[in-house]
Amino acid sequence: MILGILGSASKDSITRVALLAVRDRLVAAGESFDLVDLAVEYRELHDVEQYDDPDPVSQTWALRRRVAAAAAVVLATPVYHGSFSGLLKNAVDHLLGDAFAGRPVGLVANGGGPRSGGGACDQLRSVVRALGGWSAPTHLAITGADFIDSRPSRFTSERMDALVNELRTFATASRTGFTTECPATG
């Protein structure tokens, strides 16, 4: 199962449109997908009292279970003030430092301007590293103009395909075990 975490609370969110387009590609490739809509499901602020020993009925416990069940994760965020959303930051603060260990993580950031998404994705790379995950090299730094009638442009579509391919390749390698042998040189 691949888990998509949506960090936009906007009713007409383009980040959501992009995440669902990635989901459609994953499902078409035979993966199952679980969507975490943070604005609907995990609205409470992170309770640090729950961090070390969370109550099984707490939001902290529930979110950790969802992440632990995933072979890969996609983090999708709007760009707010040059960064990712507080909603997404609040979610990752619920997680332990090894929450993404052994998992590839895809990054999607949608900004109002054409050059803002890359910065948010780069910041999320630091977060993924802090949680032990492996950021996919291809990210989606997008804006509304990359979609026509909620469908991605050809360029955006090709990048989505590349991201999906990286996530699936890494998730499979992680499931089956990486080789520790280095290729012969000379």
Ligand SMILES: Cc1cc2nc3c(=O)[nH]c(=O)nc-3n(C[C@H](O)[C@H](O)[C@H](O)COP(=O)(O)O)c2cc1C
């Ligand atoms: C509080 C706030 C801050 C924003 N800051 C930026 C910004 O720094 N750069 C940018 O390109 N867009 C910025 N935007 C515009 C949003 O990225 C844009 O509305 C985008 O469509 C949000 O994604 P969504 O449609 O998925 O919610 C900001 C919007 C809000 C509400």
